[in-house]
Amino acid sequence: MNRKLLILLALLFSYGLSSCSSDDNPPSEDEQTETPEQFTKRYNPDQSFYSKIIGQEIKYSVLLPQEYLSESTAKYGVVFLLHGWGGNQNSWGPSGLNIQTIVDTQTNNGSVRPLIYIMPEGFNSYFCNRYDGKFNYMDMFINELVPLIDKRFRTTAIKTERAVAGFSMGGFGALSIASQHPETFSVSVGLSPSLNTDEQYISLSQDGWNLQWGNNFGGSGQAGTGRLTSYYKSQCPLHFFKDKSSSTFQAIRYYIDCGDDEERLYAGNGELHSLLRDKNIQHEYRVRNGAHTDSYWRESMKEALPFIERSFKGESYPQETLQKFTEELHSTTKNIKVGNSNIELYIPDDYNSTLTYKVLYYSKGEGNTNLTTEQVAVALDSLMQIKRMIIAGFDVKEIIQNGISFSAITNAVEKTIHTENNADFRLGLAYGSGADYLYHQSTGNTPAIHFFFAEDADIANPSDENQTQIYYLDITDEGTNYNSMFTLFNGLRKAEAPVQYRVRNGVDSSQSAQTGIYSMSYYIGEQLIKK
Structure with missing residues (x-):
């Protein structure tokens, strides 16, 4: 065999290997690639990969079950945890919501099975594609991050054991991502989702509007209804739940929780609950005493995690445990x-x-x-x-x-x-x-x-x-x-x-x-x- 032919065969073989391992060709739900590295501890902050879609490094933190470290074959469902505005991949970690403590308590009492928790860096994107196509975060999330996690970790890699949850901006993202991608997620948990009513968006100061919403959804520099762009409406739960058929969302199980002392978000979340009730879109909704705080969301997760577990099992979430009255009157x-x-x-x-x-x-x-x-x-x-x-x-x-x-x-x-x-x-x-x-x-x-x-x-x-x-x-x-x-x-x-x-x-x-x-x-x- 001549030298040129050998070189050509080597190149073809190398190309075949790189194609098989490329993030552009994720495994199917029934196929799992080998774990590329052995993790020795449960909480692993600041993992990263290079996103071709966004064109930069994306960081994420991981919380593994204890069982994951001690055996090598079992597969686990996955919960993606999204942070709020100004947060990062460490917002759910020990210095933030401390999800490990919450998870361990719920796992030990049998409310939830051992799961893998992925906490990605979301920048201030609302976990959506930017209106001008220059920062397509949701595309990266669905087409790169989710397949990467299924490759790197022993996941079940099926949508019925994949949930997305978040607080504030991350709550918005959790509702939007799952609703737009029911082929990837089956559970959506929004804790104090950053939902303003149209009236509230219109009344925001110009600087506030431009920074947090206009730059992401379009309408930057606009006033009045000019802020409510068609792209914004396509991404906002208050609009896409209203504009689309209820059947569009039947495959997703929703859990939403927002405190009654919220500065603004009580209105948008209450409006969302009424909208979902009006359209007969099944969901769990809670309003408890509290505000926009880590302590409120920690308490929320005590019920959100059992909700995720029930959803993964395909079971209905049970009604509240009612107070028992003896009917005895004094x-x-x-x-x-x-x-x-x-x-x-x-x-x-x-x-x-x-x-x-x-x-x-x-x-x-x-x-x-x-x-x-x-x-x-x-x-x-x-x-x-x-x-x-x-x-x-x-x-x-x-x-x-x-x-x-x-x-x-x-x-x-x-x-x-x-x-x-x-x-x-x-x-x-x-x-x-x-x-x-x-x-x-x-x-x-x-x-x-x-x-x-x-x-x-x-x-x-x-x-x-x-x-x-x-x-x-x-x-x-x-x-x-x-x-x-x-x-x-x-x-x-x-x-x-x-x-x-x-x-x-x-x-x-x-x-x-x-x-x-x-x-x-x-x-x-x-x-x-x-x-």
Whole structure:
């Protein structure tokens, strides 16, 4: 064989080898390449590879299961963890959210299997392609990073065991990446996703808009609706969920969590939840007490990880564990008449007519269930004993039909038990339809009640004059009046009223409603000690 032929064969063989190992030819879901290196520790920060699509080095950190280090054949599902604006590949590490501690706790208690966690550097890209095509991050993520991880690590390399999760900017990215690439991901977890409403985007300062959004999605230097470019709408969950058929997103399981004390993002995330409910796109949604902080997201991951595990198994996520009530009451019932309407009083057994009591007025509307005054009393039984509280319940439909004023109700109650004719001694709790009747007693310059609580309530006409000392709103993520409750919360936040908002896991049922009311006990109790 002559020398030229030998050289040609060598070149062809070399080319064949390089082609087989190229990132441009990732393995299929059923095919796995050999692990190129042995890792000796679980957390491995600042790994890197060169991206041909972006044209630069991309860093990522890795958290491996302990089992990964001690055996050599098992394969694992993968969770990609995305950071927020200004963060990097170390934001989920020991100096940030410390994902290893969270993962170990959840793995040890059996809530989640051992998984591989990949934390890529996302720059400030929102994990999307830039509008002008000059920094195509999402293309790199899908076409280079995911295949690279499947080559370098022993992954199952199937979409049904691949999730993407993130906080803030990373939450936006997690929703956008999975929704646009259901062939690659089956689970999307957004923690306080950086979603502003159109109204909020339009009202941003020019510098703020240009830096964080305009440079990524187009419309830099624009004002008003000019900022809402067609490219931005194609990438933003608030728009693509609305513009596309619901069937487009049925293959993805979504989990979204955003605190009620968020500076701005409470509005966009609440709007997203309502949109997904309206379009019947299945998802889990939570609103808890908290803000845009690492501690909030650490707490979120305690439920997000079991959600990922259930999703990988193809199982439905279970409903909330409901509070168990014995139906035992330490109170007596007294009925009083106001016109043709009946008012039920639940009075503690140790009632002392020389002591002053506060009254919780319960407005029973029509909901998915018939939540009676007795069930409310059962949920708040212990509170009634230790805080000197009486419950006065009425059927709001009957009250409205009979034209009974709230002042007529309070006058009758205050003549029956020892309390004061003072808004500071009245609390309101509304459930179901007709909640406007009681809610509007908390508005205006001289409100009749100073503490308003709502459980899955339908309030059709929220007021801009909110004078109450606290509002507490509670509903499940599958509750009936989700639009009404969010609209009220949004309005209260805009008015800078003192409001607590909770969205729990579950459906609207009598036991769930009782559980929600029971969870209000601390806040109700705090108001009972105020003078």
